[in-house]
Amino acid sequence: MNNKEFIAELSKQINLPIGTTAKLVDDTIRILEEHFLHDETVSISSFGTFEVKKKMERISVNPTTGKRYLIPPKLVLGFKQSNVLKEKFNAE
Amino acid sequence: MNNKEFIAELSKQINLPIGTTAKLVDDTIRILEEHFLHDETVSISSFGTFEVKKKMERISVNPTTGKRYLIPPKLVLGFKQSNVLKEKFNAE
CATH class of the missing domain: 1.10.1220 (Arc Repressor Mutant)
Structure with a gap:
């Protein structure tokens, strides 16, 4: 949708x-x-919790060229479903 | 909040x-x-996309007792932030 x-x-x-x-x-x-x-952090009851997480910088290697490069740190919005939602999804 | x-x-x-x-x-x-x-899947523009993912069943080991048990498959609601949001978070 x-x-x-x-x-x-x-x-x-x-x-x-x-x-x-x-x-x-x-x-x-x-x-x-x-x-x-x-x-x-923002919690919306019966739905879940949004939380901003920092992903650390890391070194990546291009598998074709073998060249190494730095991936800078970035902020990512994560979501964790509520227990209510988890139960709805996983009801028998 | x-x-x-x-x-x-x-x-x-x-x-x-x-x-x-x-x-x-x-x-x-x-x-x-x-x-x-x-x-x-539900996309809310400028915010992100919600998608239900299935986590496969897996075997876990209790580190104290060494006992193995099966964790059943479950459905998890995941969220991926939009590019708009990503840019807002990571603006210099």
């Missing part, structure tokens, strides 16, 4: 116009981002 | 009561979950 389909489905579910729904989603993402940029 | 703080901040941002905001978030999560349970 892409973003457009997601907005359309949410719009129908919450009974608000597409434009309003898209703005709601944008606002939600902006709030989340602001916290992530301050390195803050 | 926990779920309550998230709802409170979103409520202020979108100018809707706490109860309405909480329902919006619940509706959003329910829509996402339905797609995940049907093994469908």
